Amino acid sequence: MQANPSFGVMVLQNAPWPVLLERARRVEAMGFDAVWVADHFVNPYAPDQDWFEGWTLLAALAASTSRVRLGTLVSSVTLRNPALLARMALTVDHVSSGRLEFGIGPGGAPFDYQMTGLATWGPKERVDRLGETLAIVLALLDRGSIHHEGTYYRIDDAILNPRPVQRPHPPLTIGALGPRAIGLAARYADAWNVYGVAAGRDIRGRLSHDEAVEATRRRSRLLDDACAELGRDPSSIRRSYLSFQGISEPILAPDDFIRFVGAFQAVGMDDFVVYWPARVNEEQALEALARDALPRLRHCRARLRHRQRSTGIDGSNRFPPGRHADTRPRRTFTWPLTAVLRPRRSPRSATTRECVAAVQLVSAPFTERRHEARTADLRSVSLPRRPGGPGASSRRRRSGAPDAAPGAARSRRHCRTAPPPRRARARGPAWTAPSG
Numbered sequence: 001m002q003a004n005p006s007f008g009v010m011v012l013q014n015a016p017w018p019v020l021l022e023r024a025r026r027v028e029a030m031g032f033d034a035v036w037v038a039d040h041f042v043n044p045y046a047p048d049q050d051w052f053e054g055w056t057l058l059a060a061l062a063a064s065t066s067r068v069r070l071g072t073l074v075s076s077v078t079l080r081n082p083a084l085l086a087r088m089a090l091t092v093d094h095v096s097s098g099r100l101e102f103g104i105g106p107g108g109a110p111f112d113y114q115m116t117g118l119a120t121w122g123p124k125e126r127v128d129r130l131g132e133t134l135a136i137v138l139a140l141l142d143r144g145s146i147h148h149e150g151t152y153y154r155i156d157d158a159i160l161n162p163r164p165v166q167r168p169h170p171p172l173t174i175g176a177l178g179p180r181a182i183g184l185a186a187r188y189a190d191a192w193n194v195y196g197v198a199a200g201r202d203i204r205g206r207l208s209h210d211e212a213v214e215a216t217r218r219r220s221r222l223l224d225d226a227c228a229e230l231g232r233d234p235s236s237i238r239r240s241y242l243s244f245q246g247i248s249e250p251i252l253a254p255d256d257f258i259r260f261v262g263a264f265q266a267v268g269m270d271d272f273v274v275y276w277p278a279r280v281n282e283e284q285a286l287e288a289l290a291r292d293a294l295p296r297l298r299h300c301r302a303r304l305r306h307r308q309r310s311t312g313i314d315g316s317n318r319f320p321p322g323r324h325a326d327t328r329p330r331r332t333f334t335w336p337l338t339a340v341l342r343p344r345r346s347p348r349s350a351t352t353r354e355c356v357a358a359v360q361l362v363s364a365p366f367t368e369r370r371h372e373a374r375t376a377d378l379r380s381v382s383l384p385r386r387p388g389g390p391g392a393s394s395r396r397r398r399s400g401a402p403d404a405a406p407g408a409a410r411s412r413r414h415c416r417t418a419p420p421p422r423r424a425r426a427r428g429p430a431w432t433a434p435s436g
Helices: 017-030 054-064 082-095 110-114 123-143 179-188 209-230 254-265 280-311 337-341 352-363 366-376 392-399
Strands: 007-010 034-037 069-072 100-105 145-149 154-159 172-175 191-195 238-242 271-275
Touching: 007 280, 017 034, 017 054, 017 280, 034 054, 034 100, 054 069, 054 082, 082 100, 082 123, 082 154, 100 123, 100 191, 123 145, 123 154, 123 172, 123 179, 172 179, 179 209, 191 209, 209 238, 209 254, 254 280
Parallel strands: 007 034, 007 271, 034 069, 069 100, 100 172, 172 191, 191 238, 238 271
Antiparallel strands: 145 154
């Protein structure tokens, strides 16, 4: 199971700089974990709208915030040479003191080609270019130099200094929907991002909630299979979901958002991103979500990790050493939050003392059960009777059977609760005062 879930906000760069800075600082103050920005030449759905370049904006936000992590969701391979992109990521990693989340994807927005004079790349070429870009960028960030001659890019002895703050490189998030791009995520990614649209469609082809959950389940299985082919542990890749809440859907109420998160956690998602609300009257809904939903989600996830560690479900002690030779990677089981947040049905919760006593009753000998039940006051526990147990003497009198012989052992009713009779100590002759 992964660590605590992460919750981020996508702040679209379609407002003046002072407003964007205020929004990023408010996201940080609310307690969210990350601020994400888009990476397109223009807003793909409103090209005439005000719009700032993503990586330049990211560097400015890095110098103006202190805690929140910062990233692009996701950088398009269309707009930059891979070596230049690695240099930009290195710069923002240093400006932010190691808070960069490096997001990248195959791109494909039509205006990114049309308005920059590039020939349009088909889906296959975009994924192939993404693979070459990842190999170049990671080599530069990890080793500091590369010489590359590929199908689309030629890099002659490029050098990248200084080294990144985050070693070996800033966490790499790959946005991927199709099987080939998901295969690249399995090979290179530290995190994988997905959102609820059909493959090859944009935000206008978004899926319903149930369809998005099922599509995410299928894509997550594709990632598992790709990791298995590469011999990589699938649980080493964090899985994030970008919701349309705030841009084309309203921000959910805290309880509804908890159920939303639980549905996607049940299919393997770890992290969640919503949009900064496009309407001013929804900003209070985002604050309520941060105030009322995020602490509960983080607390429940901590309880689940404790439960999994204690039961071995997280894989930490599932297979004792030397007992199993199968070392294939396994996807760790995730408890859905709906099971934790479901209210208790019993009218009274058992105390710790009662729980311990109940466990002892299962395994203790019969002679101790009555005593344990009495000390814990477990009135609901019905204990079986056996011949010779408590009350046997009165039953024998009613049936005409002779009582036990005098001096026999005391009833079991008193064998644990009353002290045994004292033995008479041997005494010497009575002391008398000396005569004379």
